[in-house]
Amino acid sequence: MTASPLPVTAAANGHLDCRYFAAGACRSCALLETPYPQQVSAKESWCREVLADHAPGSWLPAATGGAEGFRNRAKLAVGGARGALTLGILDQEFHGVDLRDCGIQEPAIRAVIPVLAEFLDATGLDPYDVPRRRGELKFVHVTAAPSGELMIRFVVRTQFGLEVLASRRERLLGLVPHASVVSVNLLPEHKAALEGSREVLLHGDSLRMGLGRVDLHLRPQSFFQTNTTVAIALYDQVAAWVDEIAPSTLWDLYCGVGGFALHCAGGAGSMGAAAGGGSAGSFGAVDSFAAVDSSAPADSFGVAEGPATGPAPQRRVTGVEVSEQAIESAKLSAAELGADVRFIAADATEFAETTLGRVSEPADTSATTADPTSTSATADALAPTPDVEVPDCVIVNPPRRGIGARLAQILEDSGVEHVVYSSCNPQSLARDLDRMPSFAVEQARVFDMFPHTKHLEAAVLLRRRSAGG
Numbered sequence: 001m002t003a004s005p006l007p008v009t010a011a012a013n014g015h016l017d018c019r020y021f022a023a024g025a026c027r028s029c030a031l032l033e034t035p036y037p038q039q040v041s042a043k044e045s046w047c048r049e050v051l052a053d054h055a056p057g058s059w060l061p062a063a064t065g066g067a068e069g070f071r072n073r074a075k076l077a078v079g080g081a082r083g084a085l086t087l088g089i090l091d092q093e094f095h096g097v098d099l100r101d102c103g104i105q106e107p108a109i110r111a112v113i114p115v116l117a118e119f120l121d122a123t124g125l126d127p128y129d130v131p132r133r134r135g136e137l138k139f140v141h142v143t144a145a146p147s148g149e150l151m152i153r154f155v156v157r158t159q160f161g162l163e164v165l166a167s168r169r170e171r172l173l174g175l176v177p178h179a180s181v182v183s184v185n186l187l188p189e190h191k192a193a194l195e196g197s198r199e200v201l202l203h204g205d206s207l208r209m210g211l212g213r214v215d216l217h218l219r220p221q222s223f224f225q226t227n228t229t230v231a232i233a234l235y236d237q238v239a240a241w242v243d244e245i246a247p248s249t250l251w252d253l254y255c256g257v258g259g260f261a262l263h264c265a266g267g268a269g270s271m272g273a274a275a276g277g278g279s280a281g282s283f284g285a286v287d288s289f290a291a292v293d294s295s296a297p298a299d300s301f302g303v304a305e306g307p308a309t310g311p312a313p314q315r316r317v318t319g320v321e322v323s324e325q326a327i328e329s330a331k332l333s334a335a336e337l338g339a340d341v342r343f344i345a346a347d348a349t350e351f352a353e354t355t356l357g358r359v360s361e362p363a364d365t366s367a368t369t370a371d372p373t374s375t376s377a378t379a380d381a382l383a384p385t386p387d388v389e390v391p392d393c394v395i396v397n398p399p400r401r402g403i404g405a406r407l408a409q410i411l412e413d414s415g416v417e418h419v420v421y422s423s424c425n426p427q428s429l430a431r432d433l434d435r436m437p438s439f440a441v442e443q444a445r446v447f448d449m450f451p452h453t454k455h456l457e458a459a460v461l462l463r464r465r466s467a468g469g
């Protein structure tokens with residue numbers, strides 16, 4: 001299948017018309033036929049239902065960032081035939097379906113897809129043929145920064161594919177001069193995976209994600225929230241909660257490249273002053289949020305609307321993340337901001353257990369978030385941590401599986417007063433809350449990170465119940 005030269009999407013009143021969807025060629029946006037405001041209210045209702053036993057004190061209005069052009073990352077399967085490649089998805093027979101005009105991608109991604117298709121066509125490399133297990137080109141991953149700069153990653157099967165692409169590096173940079181990072185990832189195995197473990201940088205090493213108050217650095221294999229506008233809303237909401245709590249010691253577990261830790265370090269507004277120049281201090285993107293549920297009660301925990309004034313509180317912040325690369329990026333961002341944040345490459349559960357002390361074994365010991373491969377890698381990082389104290393507040397933002405029984409029990413048995421839990425899976429969030437009965441859910445908010453799908457991000461603010469409360 002080849003690309004259509006016709007524009008295929010048009011958004012009106014938050015509704016996205018998509019010819020790919022209408023033709024049945026792509027059904028990834030399963031909720032596309034539901035008007036966008038209804039999608040959001042249905043997600044809120046579902047989330048309230050899933051968390052009903054935990055009775056949040058209040059629900060803040062859902063944060064949304066628009067129904068079109070919101071995805072900052074495309075993971076495009078390469079299909080078609082040599083010289084006539086498709087970039088998009090593979091159908092059930094593994095034939096390429098070209099989605100270069102997909103309307104949910106950020107404009108910078110939509111603009112570069114045809115350029116990348118032409119570049120790859122000119123290499124003479126074959127797309128990977130799944131049934132025959134032959135060919136070279138598997139995926140192209142593109143991430144767009146708010147500046148329009150790009151990270152482009154090619155996933156290939158063999159060293160040969162890598163060498164062909166490396167030999168055409170200059171040509172690619174001529175075609176896409178705003179590519180800050182270009183890399184090739186090797187996935188030699190025949191398996192349903194989007195990338196392998198070996199990554200070879202051809203150009204640059206990290207993409208600067210300018211989020212307003214904080215610039216984060218993103219390397220090829222690190223996690224980043226897929227919707228930049230909504231990610232900023234999430235970071236600002238959590239920073240507002242943390243500022244209200246005013247902890248002197250804060251942990252950000254599963255910190256990735258440091259989004260929460262850096263937004264919360266030193267209090268809202270102080271980061272801009274610390275950063276000086278650049279994009280610091282701009283709150284432009286936050287202005288575009290729509291408050292979808294106007295029925296939610298207003299209270300003092302709003303999203304920060306601008307830089308706070310006055311001296312920044314002294315706050316000791318520690319970020320913990322299993323990916324060493326992500327931690328390197330976080331340290332770089334902290335240094336640029338002049339933020340005194342300690343970042344540690346470690347398993348979150350092991351870190352908490354080592355620091356807060358051993359706890360009684362939870363009932364279901366099978367459910368653990370500890371990464372079995374991380375033990376030796378993190379042992380050194382964890383050995384002596386004399387300057388890490390029991391925190392007043394812990395932020396957790398785990399993968400879909402949640403924090404699991406062990407970490408939940410550690411937090412339950414600790415002296416930690418507040419937990420902020422940001423989750424992309426309300427069901428694992430509810431399970432983890434069941435394991436922490438000492439905490440009450442004070443506030444909750446849905447962040448529509450993934451429009452047109454049933455997925456969502458939910459953040460809750462927890463406070464330890466007072467004795468007898």
Ligand SMILES: C[S@@+](CC[C@H](N)C(=O)[O-])C[C@H]1O[C@@H](n2cnc3c(N)ncnc32)[C@H](O)[C@@H]1O
Pocket residue numbers: 223224225253254255256257258259260320321322323326346347348349369370371397398399
């Ligand atoms: C949902 S992402 C959140 C990242 C970050 N908070 C952000 O906003 O970008 C989950 C992160 O947890 C990390 N992770 C996965 N398992 C972990 C573990 N056992 N201990 C620490 N970090 C882990 C992943 O590498 C990933 O960066």
